[in-house]
Amino acid sequence: DGGITQxxxxxxxxxGQNVTLSCEQNLNHDAMYWYRQDPGQGLRLIYYSQIxxxxxxxxxxxxxxxxREKKESFPLTVTSAQKNPTAFYLCASSMGTSGRADxxxxxxxxxxxxx
Amino acid sequence: GQxxxxxxxxxxxxxxxxxTTYCNSSTTLSNIQWYKQRPGGHPVFLIQLVKSGEVKKQxxxxxxxxxxxxxxxxxxxxxxxxxxxxxxxxxxxxxxxxTFGTGTxxxxxx
Numbered sequence: 001d002g003g004i005t006q007x008x009x010x011x012x013x014x015x016g017q018n019v020t021l022s023c024e025q026n027l028n029h030d031a032m033y034w035y036r037q038d039p040g041q042g043l044r045l046i047y048y049s050q051i052x053x054x055x056x057x058x059x060x061x062x063x064x065x066x067x068r069e070k071k072e073s074f075p076l077t078v079t080s081a082q083k084n085p086t087a088f089y090l091c092a093s094s095m096g097t098s099g100r101a102d103x104x105x106x107x108x109x110x111x112x113x114x115x
Numbered sequence: 116g117q118x119x120x121x122x123x124x125x126x127x128x129x130x131x132x133x134x135t136t137y138c139n140s141s142t143t144l145s146n147i148q149w150y151k152q153r154p155g156g157h158p159v160f161l162i163q164l165v166k167s168g169e170v171k172k173q174x175x176x177x178x179x180x181x182x183x184x185x186x187x188x189x190x191x192x193x194x195x196x197x198x199x200x201x202x203x204x205x206x207x208x209x210x211x212x213x214t215f216g217t218g219t220x221x222x223x224x225x
Contacts, residue, residue, distance in 0.1 A: 101207030
């Protein structure tokens with residue numbers, strides 16, 4: 001069963017704690033992305049990676065960090081430096097072979113609440 | 116940086132009425148994609164448009180890409196309750212990332 005998995009679906013953390021969100025894909029896609037979605041808002045790009053061991057900042061990277069040690073995995077850490085971390089986090093992947101933006105496949109998302 | 120705006124933000128229609136959402140980019144796009152997000156769900160790819168002036172249809176949905184490749188529209192004919200959700204356009208510039216529009220939330224009532 002191919003696809004993108006994100007865990008957990010809901011996550012609660014205390015203010016000041018770092019938290020890592022998981023994203024795994026078995027689609028053999030080269031490119032992976034992290035987006036943040038706030039209620040009633042669009043998707044804003046946090047980080048993206050076009051190839052293993054390489055990643056670029058998106059539009060709202062401050063307070064977040066990522067790693068891409070394996071093709072299948074692109075974990076996102078929400079650090080204590082992120083001023084307003086409560087949001088819905090979506091991971092996506094795409095083939096990424098053309099060098100241009102192609103179709104993105106999204107995981108089910110993780111809803112993070114910081115208390 | 117590139118910005119993509121959508122209007123309207125929200126539309127409420129009666130089942131059977133038509134619906135249109137418009138997408139405008141601040142820069143010329145190499146392609147534009149449309150996604151649908153059901154309430155509580157994640158975005159799902161609908162279609163990609165690449166050519167200037169391109170029109171594509173999927174059953175009751177019609178997608179258009181403007182001649183200048185800076186705007187696009189999605190038109191739904193005779194809406195059904197299954198059309199409920201938020202529709203996002205996403206523009207691709209020269210890089211490999213997409214810039215998502217602000218989305219249009221569609222509510223359909225009987």
